[in-house]
Amino acid sequence: MAKNLSDxxxxxxxxxxxxxxxxxxxxxxxxxxxxxxxxxxxxxxxxILKYPPQSGKSDYIDVLAEGNVAIVRYIVxxxxxxxxxxxxxxLAISFRPERLIYLAYPxxxxxxxxxxxxxxxxxxxxxxxxxxxxxxxxxxxxxxxxIDISPSGCRFSIHVSSGFLALKRRQVFVQIISPLDSKPVxxxxxxxxxxxxxxxxxxxxxxxPDEKLKLHELLNAYSIDID
Numbered sequence: 001m002a003k004n005l006s007d008x009x010x011x012x013x014x015x016x017x018x019x020x021x022x023x024x025x026x027x028x029x030x031x032x033x034x035x036x037x038x039x040x041x042x043x044x045x046x047x048i049l050k051y052p053p054q055s056g057k058s059d060y061i062d063v064l065a066e067g068n069v070a071i072v073r074y075i076v077x078x079x080x081x082x083x084x085x086x087x088x089x090x091l092a093i094s095f096r097p098e099r100l101i102y103l104a105y106p107x108x109x110x111x112x113x114x115x116x117x118x119x120x121x122x123x124x125x126x127x128x129x130x131x132x133x134x135x136x137x138x139x140x141x142x143x144x145x146x147i148d149i150s151p152s153g154c155r156f157s158i159h160v161s162s163g164f165l166a167l168k169r170r171q172v173f174v175q176i177i178s179p180l181d182s183k184p185v186x187x188x189x190x191x192x193x194x195x196x197x198x199x200x201x202x203x204x205x206x207x208x209p210d211e212k213l214k215l216h217e218l219l220n221a222y223s224i225d226i227d
Contacts, residue, residue, distance in 0.1 A: 016041065016074070017197065022049060023073040032063050036101070044105055046091055047072075051099035064101060066090050072103070075193070082111045120224055121148050127175040128156060128203070132186060146176070147202070149224065151215050153192075156203040160196075167191050167203055174205060180221045187211050187218075 018040050025033045039048040052060060073085045086106035094100045124146040131140070144158035156174070174187045188208040195202045207215060219225075 016047075019196070020074065024049070025071045025073070026063050026068060027071075028068065029062050032060070039100060041105065046105055047088070047103040049101045049103065051093070051101060064090065064093060066092060070103070072106075076111075085110045085112075120150065122146055122222070122224065124149070124176060124222065126156060128205075129173050129175060130170075132173050132188070141175075144203075146174075149219070151207070151212065151219065153189075153204065153206045156205055158201045158203065159199055160201045167194055167201070169193075172205070174207075176218060178218060178221055185214060185218050187214060 016038055018038055020038045021035050022038050023033065023035055025031075034052055036049040036052065039050055041047040051064070068090050070088055070090065071085060072088055073083060076082045076084055086109040088103045088106055091102040091104050094102070126144060126146045128142040128144070129140055142158055144156050146154045147157045148155045154174070169191050172189050172191055174189045175184045176187070177183070178185050188211055190206045190208070191203055192206050193204040195204075
């Protein structure tokens with residue numbers, strides 16, 4: 001699905017915050033792919049990416065050159081769960097005070113939905129722990145809110161202080177209090193990604209396939225109907 005970036009309500013570029021990793025692919029003169037950090041952008045003019053880290057002065061000079069065409073991809077990780085892609089060209093390479101890549105601002109973008117099931121926006125208090133055992137006052141618990149959910153996963157939002165590091169991709173256990181009996185329902189899960197926005201860390205979580213029955217009962221208890 002193509003979208004025109006002249007639309008002021010376009011949401012995709014709102015997810016392009018400084019520090020986000022961008023996948024950039026070149027097919028000429030040779031095939032090469034990088035994951036580079038976004039520095040920023042000027043709407044309608046250009047995007048700025050950091051040069052590949054730990055590269056020498058002559059590394060990639062044939063690929064990262066003015067005029068070369070590239071495909072940019074990144075993930076919009078919210079209730080949409082979409083992969084965004086667009087074609088661009090390198091406008092310039094700067095070397096001082098830091099090596100940066102300037103890309104032409106795209107005229108059109110393409111998006112593809114990644115999730116098989118849609119997520120419903122919610123506001124459910126929950127906790128994340130590294131162990132399955134339920135200890136209400138444990139210091140190892142992360143307290144936050146589930147801001148969207150589906151039978152296959154959710155997005156967990158946490159208020160964090162400056163300097164907080166992202167959560168690693170690993171197995172965790174999501175603890176949600178059932179509205180039926182006020183007892184904790186513990187769901188085996190896996191952290192897929194993190195996205196920092198201001199002082200909030202949004203964590204993309206995938207539920208274990210073995211938890212389908214438990215999740216079905218929990219969603220019913222919260223009157224959440226997702227096909």
